[in-house]
Amino acid sequence: MNSYDNPLRDPQDRRLPRIAGPCVLVIFGVTGDLSRKKLMPAVYDLANRGLLPPGFGLVGFARRDWADQDFAQVVHDAVKEHARTPFREEVWEQLLEGIRFVSGTFDSDESFENLKATIDELDTTRGTGGNHAFYLSIPPSGFEPVMSQLAKHGLAERHPGTWNRVVIEKPFGHDLASAKELNAVVERLFKPHEVFRIDHYLGKETVQNLLALRFANQMFEPIWNNHYVSHVEITMAEDIGIGGRAGYFDGIGSARDVMQNHLLQLLALTAMEEPTSFEASQLRAEKKKVLAAARVPDDYDLHTARGQYAAxxxxxxxxxxxxxxxxxDPASKTETYAAIRVDIDNRRWAGVPFYLRTAKRMPRRVTEVALSFKRAPHLPFTITDTEELGTNALVMRIQPDEGVTLRFGAKVPGTQMEIREVSMDFAYGGSFTESSPExxxxxxxxVLLGDPPLFPQQEEVELSWEILDPVLEHWASLPEQPEQYEAGTWGPQSGYDMVARDGFTWRRP
Incomplete structure (x- = not known):
């Protein structure tokens, strides 16, 4: 039961906080950076906001030879350093009572017997009620042994009135075939509605605001189509390099790491039709329609670009x-810059190119969705009046300066009719007193509520790979390494050429 099923609560009152019920969260790979910097601080922040119940347990599983108190100290230090909300001793003491650690490896029966005993103890002493979520913060290669051990030791058995769920971090495979294999492993033990695939971009307030902007405001929907939009740019730029992650990144590349999940999900949310409701099934249905209609034009040398940052x-x-x-590897062909054109073959978007790009070592860190509009069919001004006038644009800034910018032409004060480009800006930080949760x-x-709208289903994952796989196969067939671009610039010349062929230029974020 989630908070909306509470018979004492008006189901229409969504303003009340959603509070999780009693449960245990088990994190595999708990010693990694993701757990230390994001997961454990997020758990504390939820507790600090009163959104976790007294009956909550947190279990870490890793190879370290730690006792419960050693792990508790690790959680404490992570919370102190990375939590969003202030540290409060009373909140920490309550959370501490439910913290446990299990030392072991994925192939050890004894380790998983200890894990089962630990969870059973929490169910009894903390009243967690047999509700368990297993967070796999581990490489995909670890999924098979973990799933086998969970099944072997009865850790995912279903009992009346209880639930078991599994959380999977990206990447969801490295191509369509591996994504299907990975899903088969997971769904041997968990039903589709029990599988939560994490794409952390979909949890960002600004991504969800994209839906609010579109569907809560009558002014945008009439122009959100190919009659008015000339092209769409979706950019995720990072100003850092690989940062010591060569073991993960080399051989994966920017397209697999970011484009297959984050950027194609942003494309789906930008281009989808209005759902009948914001229930998970309705949101997913509309996203899947977009992804099924999306394709990269066949001549990949013209409609894609790849690069590697140089010194x-x-x-x-x-x-x-x-x-x-x-x-x-000095001979590596792994791209750190990836750009593709995507066409959506439906009535709303036919003829409107969507340009997706992601890269490392860009001039600045930014993620945004920018809709550029067609020029007015007739301008009753002289050439000198509007010489510098560009196109209207609506830019949704996902990070780091969260907000929305509307760019349009306005008259310069004075006696002459001179038009100049100006911007109207909305910033989250300046408009709301509430702070945005991570x-x-x-x-x-x-996950703990069993509320799935923000989690992509397997069909969305497979449709995304169907879009990207042909491009990756083409790049792999090329004998040369990706084009070099100087660190601190906006990418290789081939990226500029890709959009210039269609008569456009990348906007400068």
Whole structure:
């Protein structure tokens, strides 16, 4: 039962906080950066906001030879350093009572027997009620052994009135075939509605605001189509390099790491039709329609671009190129810049190119969705009046300066009719007193509530791979390495050429 099923509560009153019921959260790979910087602080922030019940347990599973108090200290330090909300001793003491640690490996029967005993003890002493969520913060190669051990030791058995769920971090495979194999492993033990695939971008307030902007405001919907929109740009730029992650990144690349999940999900939310409600099934149905209609035009040399960052300057400091990074093969063909054109073959978007790009070592960190509009069919001004006038644009800034910018032409004060481009800006920080929760706060709470709208289903994952796989196969067939671009710039020349062929230029975020 989630908070909306509470018979003492008006189901229409969504303003009341959603509070999770009694449960145990088990984190595999609890010693990793994701757990330390995001997951454990998010759990504390939820507790601090009163959204976790007294009957809550947190179990870490890893190879370290720790006792419960050692793990508790790790959680304490992570919370102190990374939590969004202030540290309160009384909240920590309550959370501490439910913290446990199990030392072991994925192939150890004894370790999973200890895990079962630990969960059973929490069910009894903390009143967690047999409700368990298993968070796999581990590489996909670990899924098979963990699933086998959970099944072997009865950790995912279903009992009346209880639930078991599994949480999977991206990547969801490295291509369509591996995504299907991975899903088959998980769904041997968990039913589809018990599987929560985390795409943390979908938990961001600004991504959800994209839906509010579109469907809560009558002014945008009439122009949200190919009659008025000339093209759409979806950008996720990072100003950092691979940061010692060569073991993960080399061989994966930017397209698999970011485009298959984050950017194609942003495309689906931008282009989808209005759902009949914001229930999970309705949102997913509309997203799947978009992804099923999306394709990269066949001539991939013209409609895609890839690159690798070379040495350059970042923030006034010299930085090395990708091929000089520790652990990277000097002959690597892994792209750190990826850009593709996507066409959506439906009535609303036919003829409107969607340009997706993601890269490392860009001039600044930014994620945004920008709709550029067609020029007015007739301008009753002289050429000199409007010489510098660009196109109207609506830009949704996902991070870091969350908000929305509307760009349009306005008259310059004076006696002459001179038109100049101006911007109207909405910023979250300046408009709301409420602070935005971290994406993982929202997503972990949704897992514990069993509330699935923000989690992509397997069909969405497979449709995304169907879009991207042909491009990746084409890139892999090319004999040369990706085009080099200087660190601190906006990417290789081929990226500019890709949009220039259609008569456009990338906007400068």
């Amino acid at each position: 350059g300057w970042q923030g006034g400091q010299p930085v090395i190129g990708y091929l000089e990074e520790e652990g990277v 994406a993982y706060e929202r997503l972990i709470l949704d």
